[in-house]
Amino acid sequence: MATRVALAPPMVAVASVAVLLVVCAAASVAGQGQLQVGYYNKTCPAAEQIVRNETTVAIGSSPDLAAALLRLHYHDCFVQGCDASVLLDSTPNNTAEKESLPNGSLRGFDVVARVKDQLEKACPGTVSCADILALMARDAVSLARGPSWPVALGRRDGRTSSAASCGDLPPLHGDIGLVVQAFAAKGLDVKDLAVLSGAHTLGKAHCASYADRLYASATCTTPDPALDARYADRLRMRCPSNSSSTSSTAASELDPGSCTTFDTSYYRHVARRRGLLRSDASLLDHRFTRAYVLQAASGRFDGHFFHDFTVSMAKMAAIGVLTGDQGEIRRKCNVVN
Ligand code: HEM
Incomplete structure (x- = not known):
């Protein structure tokens, strides 16, 4: 395996070591962001179970x-930051992130x-919507047969949300350099990018998100050469024309054949030039992310990927958090108090 670079500990890592590392990662996140594992143990002991x-x-039925x-x-x-601003509704004077x-x-x-309604009944005004999102993401991954990890808690909810700030999300059509940036x-590095892109093992994308890769256009004289030709043929049947006239309801699996199971098969598709989104395909354009994709695609890397994912998720879940007296604990997640 010529390209085996120092991406992760050797394959001898066993489950107990992984668990220990996750606990350490969560503890260090807690140190940085004043978040704590078990934050609601005294104030709302049933919170995580609820x-x-x-x-x-919810996931059982869908x-x-x-x-x-x-x-x-x-x-x-x-x-x-992780402040549940994505959940706020627009107001007459403000267009929120949602829009x-x-x-x-x-x-x-x-x-x-x-x-949130259940939590307000059990412990009014205690558990933030931002923490709910972090816990639900963890539970969603583990219910999809992925890893689980201790989530450091204590985030508070923001009071503002602006559609204009959504430019902070990585660009849909950007090359690897822009996504890395x-x-x-x-505060996330290239390894976090390679690892968190693995979230596309779950879910679907609509034509509007990738149709530009399937057709020549004013700016590109050919379809995206980074896309496997036979796969592109299949996708064109779902998206018969480029974005604007394409039905926005047609969606394709980001990890065909396994889009409700959290596993490494996403990386096998990317390695075979069948990454659906531009950002998936572009992982092959950077030395480190390419090496990570090829290792994860090897079929002998699941334990490493699961462990890496828990570490990168803990980093992402600590971005720009509000703690202490900052923000508020919303009573309803879609409106400020
Ligand atoms: C690397 C930069 C990323 C880009 C450019 C990107 C872009 C996208 C786009 C365009 C879609 C499809 C939207 C649609 O057509 O409906 C999507 C879906 C999705 N993304 Fe990402 N994403 C990125 C990273 C991430 C990360 C870091 C996560 C989570 C940790 C994530 C989780 C998901 C999931 C789970 C879906 C499927 C959603 C569903 O089925 O409803 N993505 N992403």
């Missing part, structure tokens, strides 16, 4: 919701609201 139960029911809940947390954290173009297909708001701006 979230888990509601999430289990397995594709696991993807939606994971994505909600990511879109929350990248824009103004921005990149957030157009976010789902799962109703499930988050149901969880967008991650770096949030």
Whole structure:
């Protein structure tokens, strides 16, 4: 294996070591962001169980919701920090994040609201919507047969949300350099990018998100050469023309054949030039992310990927958090108090 670079500890890592490392990672996040594992142990001991139960029911009846809940947390954290600003509704004087173009297909708001209602009944004014998003993302991954990890808690909810801030999300059509930059701006490195892109093992993308890769256009004289030709043929049947006239309801699996199971098969598709989004394909254009994709695609890397994912998620979940007296604990997640 010529390209085996120092991406992760050797394959001898066993489950107990992984668990220990995750606990250490969570502890260091707690140190940096004043978040704590078990934060609600005294004030709302049932909090994590309530979230888990509601999430289990929701995903039990709609397995594709696991993807939606994971994505909600990511879109929350990248824009103004993990402060649940993504959940706020627009007001007559303000267009909220929800209404921005990149957030157009976010789902799962109703499930988050149901969880919040249960928590308000059990412990009024105690558990933040930002913490709910972090816990639901963790539970969604583990219910989809992925890893679980201790989530450091104690985030407070923001009081503002602006569609204009959504430019902080990595650009949909950007090359690897721009995606690396967008991650770096949030304190995430190239390894986090390779690892967190693995979230695309779950869920679907609509034609509008990738149709430009399938057709020549004013700016590109050919379809995207980075896309496997036979796969592109299949995708063109789902998206018969380029974006604007394409039905926005048609969606394709980001990890074909396994889009409700959290595993490494996403990386096998990317390695075979079948990454659906530009950002997936572009992982092959950087030395480190390419090496990570090829290792994860080897079929002998699942334990490493699961461990890496828990570490990178803990980093992402600590971006720009509000703690202490900052922000508030919203009573309803879609409006400020
Ligand atoms: C690397 C930069 C990324 C870009 C450019 C990107 C972009 C996208 C786009 C365009 C979609 C499809 C939207 C649609 O057509 O409806 C999508 C779906 C998704 N993304 Fe990402 N994403 C990125 C990273 C991430 C990260 C870091 C996570 C989570 C940790 C994530 C989780 C998801 C999930 C789970 C879905 C499927 C959602 C569903 O089925 O409802 N993405 N992403």
